[in-house]
Amino acid sequence: DAGVIQSPRHEVTEMGQEVTLRCKPISGHDYLFWYRQTMMRGLELLIYFNNNVPIDDSGMPEDRFSAKMPNASFSTLKIQPSEPRDSAVYFCASSQGTATDTQYFGPGTRLTVL
């Protein structure tokens, strides 16, 4: 398996623009997670899905952030409108089965909002 795939790897945009980050989890994994990492706040969980259904989005910063998982092999994290404080590395991870299963992380998307 190719592992968790994220695109793009780098994104530079201007304040106010819409940004869409994409993730393909490992085939057969039931859980998908979106994290954000900054120097100030470390690695934060934004939202996670189980069998394509959002389970907990309490980590989503505000209404400008939204996430979808239309099928088992694809998820998006959208920021509209983007702001400079959204600049961070966004990671997607997936895991199989229960909450004790190992999470496998993608390479991340480095987002810079000017």
Place this chain on the structure above:
Amino acid sequence: DAKTTQPPSMDCAEGRAANLPCNHSTISGNEYVYWYRQIHSQGPQYIIHGLKNNETNEMASLIITEDRKSSTLILPHATLRDTAVYYCIVRGSGGSYIPTFGRGTSLIVHP
């Protein structure tokens, strides 16, 4: 959910064992101890996990104290490529518990 406490940084000489401690004094009986590491600019990588017994795999060993209030990750022969941030996490079995990554320990392996 149990919280963990780790030293912010450690260093180790190449070829020596690196022993990374973690305190999880509020861990409950059904919570596992997980270790991940994050090499600069990459996504976190799973290393090892355990419940009560000590565990070993090709990457590391995990020693959990009998009262389960603390654990130690051991990299038996550290290399420069082991320089990374190491996260100790406790996770429940079942339910919807999702791990919280703290600040971890920044391990620097020097020549």
